[in-house]
Amino acid sequence: MGIGTSIFLIALGAILTFALDASVGGINLDVVGWILMGAGVLGLIMTTLIWGRRRQVVTTTEQPVEYRQVEERRDIAPPL
Incomplete structure (x- = not known):
């Protein structure tokens, strides 16, 4: 049951108890x-x-994971 359903039941019960003056x-x-x-x-x-x-x-x-440094090589010529 969610919060909305609970509040609805409380409100409906209060209406039946305090506001309604009918007999069934x-x-x-x-x-x-x-x-x-x-x-x-x-x-x-x-x-x-x-x-x-x-x-x-x-x-x-747990201890943090070790970080590795990644290096990029730029001395290789790009493919033709």
């Missing part, structure tokens, strides 16, 4: 809203934890 037979929209907000917050936390691990810097202790 057999379904409590306040509970559905709280569940959606909880799922959105959980998804947001999980996404940030996973993304945080991806952005860790990996350092190596």
